[in-house]
Amino acid sequence: MTWAEVRGFALAGGCAYAADLAVFLWLRGPLGWDPLSAKALSFVAGCSVAYAGNALGTYRRRAQETVVRPGDRLRRYAAFLAVNLAGAAVQLLCVAASHHGLGLTSARADTVSGAVVGMALATGLRFWGTRTLVFAPGGRRTSWTG
Secondary structure: OOHHHHHHHHHHHHHHHHHHHHHHHHHHOOOOOOHHHHHHHHHHHHHHHHHHHHHHHHOHHHHHHHOOOHHHHHHHHHHHHHHHHHHHHHHHHHHHHHHHHOOOOOHHHHHHHHHHHHHHHHHHHHHHHHHHHHOOOOOOOOOOOO
């Protein structure tokens, strides 16, 4: 792991967050979509921006070394979406544990558990998963099950 890799991952993530937020606000506001549908589509938009930023920037050399067939790109994108869904699940679990498990039900507690603790844990998982499972140096050498 290098600082350039961490910076690139953070930059791609920041752009992804901005895209997710912009799409969500646009769908909820002017288009009047319901919040779950808007969030689902904005999540995919954010993931797509993050994937592009990581594939074309942060992990460009790794991507060039390992992708040889068109289907490989689709599989890599699917793995990236799975890693990001796992990160989202971590954030939801943190809110659920805090709110329902510990009884910390204030808006502040929900924000801290989801947007601070959950985001920190999810970002660590996403960084590890993106680096290890999606853009592994020289391609993934083991099966998904070990």
